Amino acid sequence: MTINKDILLHVSMALAAVLVLALPPLISSNHSLLKFQPIINTMEGTRKEQNEKMMTISHALQGHAIFFLGASEVIWSGDEPHAIFNYFNQSLQVPVVAYGGVMVDSVIQYSLLSRFKQDLNSKTKLVLLLSPDSFFRPKVPTKIFENNLPAVVFTPLLNDRDVAPVVTHYLESTRGEKISHLSFSQMQIRGWNISDIKKEMSYQFGSFCDLARDFYKEKIRLKKAPPELWPSPSGKFETVDWESQRQQALENNKERKITAATHWMTPEYFKARPKPFDWSSRPPAEEQIVAFKKMIKMLHDRHVQVIAIVDPMNPWAISHRERYKKVDDIVKSTLKEYQVPYYDMYEMPYQNGWNKDYLHPTDLAWVDMDHFVYEQFK
Numbered sequence: 001m002t003i004n005k006d007i008l009l010h011v012s013m014a015l016a017a018v019l020v021l022a023l024p025p026l027i028s029s030n031h032s033l034l035k036f037q038p039i040i041n042t043m044e045g046t047r048k049e050q051n052e053k054m055m056t057i058s059h060a061l062q063g064h065a066i067f068f069l070g071a072s073e074v075i076w077s078g079d080e081p082h083a084i085f086n087y088f089n090q091s092l093q094v095p096v097v098a099y100g101g102v103m104v105d106s107v108i109q110y111s112l113l114s115r116f117k118q119d120l121n122s123k124t125k126l127v128l129l130l131s132p133d134s135f136f137r138p139k140v141p142t143k144i145f146e147n148n149l150p151a152v153v154f155t156p157l158l159n160d161r162d163v164a165p166v167v168t169h170y171l172e173s174t175r176g177e178k179i180s181h182l183s184f185s186q187m188q189i190r191g192w193n194i195s196d197i198k199k200e201m202s203y204q205f206g207s208f209c210d211l212a213r214d215f216y217k218e219k220i221r222l223k224k225a226p227p228e229l230w231p232s233p234s235g236k237f238e239t240v241d242w243e244s245q246r247q248q249a250l251e252n253n254k255e256r257k258i259t260a261a262t263h264w265m266t267p268e269y270f271k272a273r274p275k276p277f278d279w280s281s282r283p284p285a286e287e288q289i290v291a292f293k294k295m296i297k298m299l300h301d302r303h304v305q306v307i308a309i310v311d312p313m314n315p316w317a318i319s320h321r322e323r324y325k326k327v328d329d330i331v332k333s334t335l336k337e338y339q340v341p342y343y344d345m346y347e348m349p350y351q352n353g354w355n356k357d358y359l360h361p362t363d364l365a366w367v368d369m370d371h372f373v374y375e376q377f378k
Contacts, residue, residue: 034059036230038085041075041101042147043112046210050152056097061116063123064230065095066377069109070129073311073360074100082249082366084127084373092238092374095231103144105134106288107166110295114163115153120302125377128308129369132346133359135292135327138285142174151183158185162298166291237378242371249364253353258362260352263316269357276319277358284327293334300338307376308335309369312345317358321346343372 035052043053060067068074068084077083085098099112109128113120139145149157149167157163171189181203182196190196262270299306310331313321328346335342345354345365354365361369 034230036095036097038089038097039074039078040097040099043150043153044147046214047207048211048214050150054152057099057112058116058119059230060095060097061113061119061124061126063121063125065097066125066127066373068096068098068100068127068129069104069113070098070100071104071131071134072100072102073129073131074098075102076356076360077366080361080363080366081252082245082363082370084366084370087366087370088373089231092240093231094233094237100129101144101148103134103137103140104148105131105137105140106291106295107170108140108145108148110291110298111149111157111163111167112153113295114157114160114298117160117298117302120299120304122303122305124302124304124306126299126304126306127373128306130308130310130331131359132311132313132324132327133280135284135288135324135331136280136282138287139170139173145170145174146181151185154183155185158189162294166287166294169287237374240371240374242367245367245370246364249362249367250353252363256356256362258353258356264314264352264355265317265358266356273317273358276317279313279318279320279323281320281323284330289327289330292331296334296338296340300340305377306340307373308340308342309372310342310344310346311359311361312348312350312354312365314355314358315350316352317355341376343369345369 033052034055037053037056040053040056043050045053057067059065066084066088074083074085078086081087083098085096088094088096113126154167157167168189171186174190181199182190184200187193187196187200257267258264263274263276296306308331310328313324315321324346328344332342332344345368351364351368353362354368356362
């Protein structure tokens with residue numbers, strides 16, 4: 001078969017043109033601008049978005065903001081005026097970057113912080129919000145794991161002898177389960193499957209197309225938005241009338257009709273679950289306890305200024321909430337061992353109106369958490 005030289009030339013020129021056009025987006029993706037993001041829910045997104053999230057978290061952990069690490073309390077409190085990422089940023093002018101999404105457990109928290117281990121130092125100001133129910137899950141659903149630990153976070157962890165066994169064990173335990181997307185480094189652990197390979201290749205191609213599209217769209221945009229500057233802290237914590245803040249939060253609860261008539265929950269949640277449900281009778285998951293202890297030790301070894309808060313549990317919505325005590329004792333003893341200040345809202349006398357459901361905090365609970373964080377970092 002004879003190949004027409006003109007066709008070969010045109011194909012070669014087309015490939016060369018594609019290569020030339022592909023290089024600028026690839027080079028540019030490694031030089032993203034630092035972008036302040038007060039709330040980060042997951043690490044998923046385009047390569048550019050992932051780079052921006054990585055840079056935000058890294059800069060915050062170096063001591064340029066308080067880093068607040070929680071779970072679903074973060075994404076479900078976006079409209080609470082006193083949620084720390086709202087109140088500290090807007091009212092106190094103290095930069096806070098909060099990370100948290102549904103089912104972000106100790107394994108994910110430990111893995112995420114390990115990815116940024118080189119940024120952790122004596123200037124790092126970290127708040128850990130510990131959700132009681134996360135300690136009872138042997139592992140989170142694979143989709144949650146994928147969203148929070150994509151390749152950009154996961155792959156470097158395999159070279160960390162402390163965290164590698166934790167993430168490796170998780171992936172090995174998912175064999176046989178359906179999974180939407182795995183990186184090649186994750187496939188090396190979980191096992192190779194032609195379907196997973198196709199998904200990864202499709203993801204990489206789509207990611208590159210997004211990268212190129214965003215790059216050239218930005219280039220041809222006539223009116224460009226000014227870059228978002230990292231907020232400068234005021235330099236000192238202003239005096240706060242905390243009783244006044246509590247009264248404002250109580251009014252917010254009243255507006256949302258969180259009252260005794262709804263067992264101190266939102267009417268929507270009470271309507272769905274009008275009767276208390278039994279708290280888990282299962283023992284705490286060993287994987288969660290191991291990850292939590294390793295995380296606290298790592299933070300101690302890095303001299304991080306870390307404090308912890310344990311979520312309150314609504315006794316009007318839960319029966320046998322005392323079953324959490326075993327975990328709470330483990331958490332407290334670990335924090336005491338490493339001299340980590342903590343605020344245990346589970347063990348404290350319950351304040352009606354602290355929860356909007358069985359666990360997630362209301363504006364009133366956020367005021368008390370804000371007060372604790374304020375005093376610790378003041």
